[in-house]
Amino acid sequence: MDAVAMHIANGIVNGPVSAAFAALAAAALTVCVARGRADLDDRLAPLAGLVAAFIFAVQMLNFQVLPGVSGHLLGGTLAAILVGPWVGALCVSTVLIIQCLLFADGGLTALGLNITNMAVVGTAAGYLLVAALLRLLPRKRYALTLTAFVASVVSVVVASQGFVFEYWLGGTTELSLSTIAGSMAGAHVLIGVGEGLITATTVATVAAVRPDLVYALRRLRAPARTAAAAASAQPATSELPAATSATAGAPEPTVDGAA
Amino acid sequence: MGAGHAHPLYLDQASLVHRLAPEVKIVATVLFTVVVVVTPREEFAAFAGYAALVAAVAAVARVRPLWLLKRATIELPFVLLAVVLPFAGHGERVTWLGMSLSVDGLYGAWNIFAKGTLGVLASLLLAASTTTRDLIRGLDRLRCPQVITQIATFMLRYLDVLTAEARRMRIARLSRGHDPRFLWQVKAFAVGVGALFLRAFERGERVYLAMVSRGYTGRLPAPDGSTATAGQWAAGAVVPLLAGAIAMAVVLR
Known part of the structure; x- marks a missing residue:
């Protein structure tokens, strides 16, 4: 079966289900707007724009998985790690809205379905996994890279199953559900690996040079960093010796506060 | 740009x-x-x-x-x-x-x-x-939340920043003897994708700060209104x- 470029077009899923998911997506985005507004400061505003632009560009890369079966990167995990889950979901949604309105990619009536899959489910799955893994894994630099990779793979596969669920609820044709679920999952594991590699390299580079830009590090690792700095127990692993002068802005006040 | x-x-x-x-x-x-x-x-x-x-x-x-x-x-x-x-x-x-x-x-x-x-x-x-x-x-006049229009504004602006930055990096690779046949190009791109992101961000940050210093408050002025x-x-x-x-x-x- 065709596993479908991931933007659902008009007419694939019937009207009532599309409407229900449009309402669901609208509700989720309302929450994201309310929570994201607090996050969106002078540093995050341009970063959110760039993350959205990056996702936009990256979604143009279509992976030809099998003849006729293609999918593309989603970017939800990248957004969740760099700008946080709320603004991240808004970034992906913005990409989808603009793609739909300006590039005719994805149906207007399927926008709710697409936003639910890629922006809400994809980002939420990615961020939850990132939060869990960063707590479990040792506080080393490779942990964030590994987390980014694993979370991307899982998030893409989960998002692809979102389509299967919607198709099960309101597909306009009779197709064997297990066939769709299987081919969607299979194709998107491969896409997820591609996405994972891109997310991991991007996040690793950004974390090495500008750790102050990585939301996941600020939120999930900040206490540990101050503790490590205060105790100065492990100078070898204390973050990133070559960090540029630009990092001086964010981390230092916390260090001072702890000392 | x-x-x-x-x-x-x-x-x-x-x-x-x-x-x-x-x-x-x-x-x-x-x-x-x-x-x-x-x-x-x-x-x-x-x-x-x-x-x-x-x-x-x-x-x-x-x-x-x-x-x-x-x-x-x-x-x-x-x-x-x-x-x-x-x-x-x-x-x-x-x-x-x-x-x-x-x-x-x-x-x-x-x-x-x-x-x-x-x-x-x-x-x-x-x-x-x-x-x-x-x-x-x-979208703004249809009461779309300002967070979304703001992200969209930056996204569409930064797409050009990103493309231009990618072009600069490609020219830099070519001028250092890089041989851009398809698969090799993909590898170089994949290795450079993090650098591309950072370079584009730092350029975009300067653009943003320039906008803020000229009175940008999150909404672009509508000239004809x-x-x-x-x-x-x-x-x-x-x-x-x-x-x-x-x-x-x-x-x-």
């Missing part, structure tokens, strides 16, 4: 559709698409009517049919899905040219093809007649109303 103030699908010309306020066009496109999608798939006459409406709007907007059809290939993956359906579907079957085809699958294929194509054509007409800036202004008049709303309502009338006519028949 100098060039990219319009997106690739925009056709820079003057027409009635181009002059319509963006919020009117967005609402009209959404309503038209909704009417198309809720139409029962057996009503072939209705879909012919919708196609005629799209053709009429294209003519008024002075968009050439060939231009539209070429851009409509974006939905090809879904058309491929539609081609598979008659063979894979269940239920009653008919024989055509020696092939056993599922009736439900044929209807399903038609459903996806017709609704998908009409939706893509409607979106293409919106894109062809609306600049990026107008679209964001339209003209919102849609009642006449424009009436003009924009014509297409969705006609589509609705067609739908009512075939359903009640």
